[in-house]
Amino acid sequence: MELEKKHIQQATQEEIRPPVTIMGPMGWIRANLFSSWFNGLLTVLIIFLLWKTLPPFFKWAFVESLWRSDGTACRDAGGACWSVVSQNFRFMIFGFYPHDQQWRPLLSMAILVALLFYSRNRNHWKKLLVYAWLTGLLLMGVLMKGGILGLVDVESTQWGGLPLTLLLAVFGLTAAYPLGVLLALGRQSRLPAIRTLCIVYIELIRGVPLISLLFMSSVVFPLFLPEGVSINKILRAQVAIILFTAAYIAEVVRGGLQGIPKGQLEATETLGLSYYHTMRLVILPQALKIVIPPSVSILISAFKDTSLVVIIALFDLLKTTQSVLSDPQWMGFSTEAYIFVALVYFLCCFFMSNYSRRLERELNVERA
Amino acid sequence: MPTPEEQIIVIQKLHKWYGEMHVLRDINLIVHKGERIVICGPSGSGKSTLIRCINRLEEHQRGRILVDGTELTNDSKNIEKIRAEVGMVFQHFNLFPHLTILENLTLGPIWVRKIPKAEAEEMAMYYLEKVHIADQARKYPGQLSGGQQQRVAIARSLCMKPNIMLFDEPTSALDPEMVKEVLDVMINLAQEGMTMIVVSHEMGFAKSVAHRVLFMDEGQILESNTPVEFFENPQHERLRLFISQILH
Numbered sequence: 129m130e131l132e133k134k135h136i137q138q139a140t141q142e143e144i145r146p147p148v149t150i151m152g153p154m155g156w157i158r159a160n161l162f163s164s165w166f167n168g169l170l171t172v173l174i175i176f177l178l179w180k181t182l183p184p185f186f187k188w189a190f191v192e193s194l195w196r197s198d199g200t201a202c203r204d205a206g207g208a209c210w211s212v213v214s215q216n217f218r219f220m221i222f223g224f225y226p227h228d229q230q231w232r233p234l235l236s237m238a239i240l241v242a243l244l245f246y247s248r249n250r251n252h253w254k255k256l257l258v259y260a261w262l263t264g265l266l267l268m269g270v271l272m273k274g275g276i277l278g279l280v281d282v283e284s285t286q287w288g289g290l291p292l293t294l295l296l297a298v299f300g301l302t303a304a305y306p307l308g309v310l311l312a313l314g315r316q317s318r319l320p321a322i323r324t325l326c327i328v329y330i331e332l333i334r335g336v337p338l339i340s341l342l343f344m345s346s347v348v349f350p351l352f353l354p355e356g357v358s359i360n361k362i363l364r365a366q367v368a369i370i371l372f373t374a375a376y377i378a379e380v381v382r383g384g385l386q387g388i389p390k391g392q393l394e395a396t397e398t399l400g401l402s403y404y405h406t407m408r409l410v411i412l413p414q415a416l417k418i419v420i421p422p423s424v425s426i427l428i429s430a431f432k433d434t435s436l437v438v439i440i441a442l443f444d445l446l447k448t449t450q451s452v453l454s455d456p457q458w459m460g461f462s463t464e465a466y467i468f469v470a471l472v473y474f475l476c477c478f479f480m481s482n483y484s485r486r487l488e489r490e491l492n493v494e495r496a
Numbered sequence: 497m498p499t500p501e502e503q504i505i506v507i508q509k510l511h512k513w514y515g516e517m518h519v520l521r522d523i524n525l526i527v528h529k530g531e532r533i534v535i536c537g538p539s540g541s542g543k544s545t546l547i548r549c550i551n552r553l554e555e556h557q558r559g560r561i562l563v564d565g566t567e568l569t570n571d572s573k574n575i576e577k578i579r580a581e582v583g584m585v586f587q588h589f590n591l592f593p594h595l596t597i598l599e600n601l602t603l604g605p606i607w608v609r610k611i612p613k614a615e616a617e618e619m620a621m622y623y624l625e626k627v628h629i630a631d632q633a634r635k636y637p638g639q640l641s642g643g644q645q646q647r648v649a650i651a652r653s654l655c656m657k658p659n660i661m662l663f664d665e666p667t668s669a670l671d672p673e674m675v676k677e678v679l680d681v682m683i684n685l686a687q688e689g690m691t692m693i694v695v696s697h698e699m700g701f702a703k704s705v706a707h708r709v710l711f712m713d714e715g716q717i718l719e720s721n722t723p724v725e726f727f728e729n730p731q732h733e734r735l736r737l738f739i740s741q742i743l744h
Contacts, residue, residue: 391590394553398584399604399656400576409603413594 199457212461213468216452223288223443233291236268284362288443296434300369301427308377333375341368346440365437373430380422384415417491424484428477502529510559519545521715532692534702537712543695547662551582583653587665589645591637597648598633604656623651627681643674663694711735
């Protein structure tokens with residue numbers, strides 16, 4: 129009896145460790161890489177492939193690569209020619225924007241990034257933020273266009289590169305989202321005229337590729353304008369992107385609206401809330417939360433689709449890169465240039481999806 | 497019994513159809529101020545539809561409904577006026593899951609009644625005290641038990657200061673052990689003189705607070721009597737069968 133007690137005490141005092149086979153790195157390898165003969169085979173195969181591909185890539189990209197040379201030097205080198213990016217960096221980023229004025233688009237982008245980072249924190253979501261955005265967007269417009277405050281006037285035909293891509297994307301997405309929500313609500317409206325209009329709009333736009341909308345905005349639309357009147361090309365492309373994205377957002381939001389139980393509407397009706405308050409305070413906050421993941425998918429693909437404006441001869445980031453590659457000195461270094469462009473796009477999209485996941489997490493705290 | 501001047505709900509020759517289906521047939525009902533009525537009947541008998549007609553969650557096709565002298569028509573002014581007087585509690589609570597308990601209660605007062613936020617919160621806390629749930633004010637509905645949620649739903653209705661309360665099977669979706677806490681709140685409300693129409697099969701509740709119990713079947717009111725007479729001396733064959741079945 130006494131002995132048994134002692135034994136129990138000892139056992140509880142000294143911690144008994146699990147066997148080495150299920151713990152630590154050995155355990156992890158066993159559980160994740162070699163849990164069956166098939167998985168073991170796959171692991172070996174993948175390690176072999178990585179060994180075959182990674183070192184050569186590393187050698188190409190970092191060891192034998194040239195970072196700050198001219199094109200002729202690159203042709204003799206065996207590795208990557210990152211010089212195509214570094215030597216043409218300013219043109220790729222800013223396009224035909226006057227060289228000595230390029231601090232202006234740079235500052236605009238800095239303002240944009242600052243605003244985006246400030247908006248990341250949900251505690252900052254107050255009226256002030258709306259004003260901050262409005263001022264910021266106005267300031268960015270003034271900086272880009274100039275013509276006042278002693279800034280040299282820069283025609284929008286000279287805008288290009290990354291600022292143009294971001295401009296089309298940020299304005300496009302922020303305008304398309306509310307429009308999409310309105311369309312989704314309109315599609316559920318009890319008034320037949322509004323409902324039909326929304327359905328026709330959504331189905332029409334969704335049935336047409338973005339390219340054709342862009343073509344229409346740049347080629348067909350001006351034909352209808354009276355002589356002498358012309359609407360800025362960027363603005364026309366911008367409107368096309370907004371109209372296109374809104375139709376997709378509308379369908380996603382409609383899905384969210386249908387996911388809200390009918391009882392929620394009945395409860396607001398009994399309380400006597402107006403349609404506007406019902407939607408703003410009860411239905412949309414719940415519906416939009418449900419559709420965060422699919423909306424972000426649409427926003428990401430819309431962001432990438434802004435590169436289609438090349439076909440109407442706007443010099444966005446992709447087009448400026450292509451122009452660099454048509455220079456005889458840099459011809460043939462498309463891999464390096466496109467890797468760079470891909471990285472820029474990836475960073476932006478990664479930020480978006482990262483932000484959405486964070487938002488989802490924060491909003492989910494409400495449910496136990 | 498109250499005098500005829502105090503009639504608060506008058507329903508005359510009410511008919512309702514869902515497509516081809518005749519769900520309410522010739523309903524005549526007068527409810528007096530302070531009267532408490534329990535409606536029971538088999539499922540699909542039209543009892544929920546009837547009370548949902550009173551605040552226009554369902555539209556009736558024939559007959560008249562008057563609430564406190566205002567007739568329910570398509571006129572949205574009238575509907576608004578009647579909804580301001582009638583509170584409703586649902587089987588599935590229908591709380592707003594994205595708002596805290598306190599926000600659930602203050603939503604109506606702030607946005608419909610235009611009461612300042614601080615005042616609305618004070619009132620909300622008063623009603624939360626009344627349903628014994630004030631300590632949960634900052635939580636979200638998903639964090640509460642069914643019984644607690646239903647008590648919040650009752651408090652939410654009360655915040656709009658209604659003269660009439662409708663209850664649509666308020667305890668049917670609850671675990672058995674939570675039924676009592678909700679019924680206790682409803683009994684308290686009854687003792688304060690609230691006009692109540694309750695769709696429920698809780699016989700104990702009917703016996704202790706109802707002035708009248710109605711039995712509905714196939715869209716008609718088959719029997720209307722005091723609780724004692726209703727349960728102990730049912731006239732209608734269908735009601736006798738029903739009572740024998742819910743007693744098991």
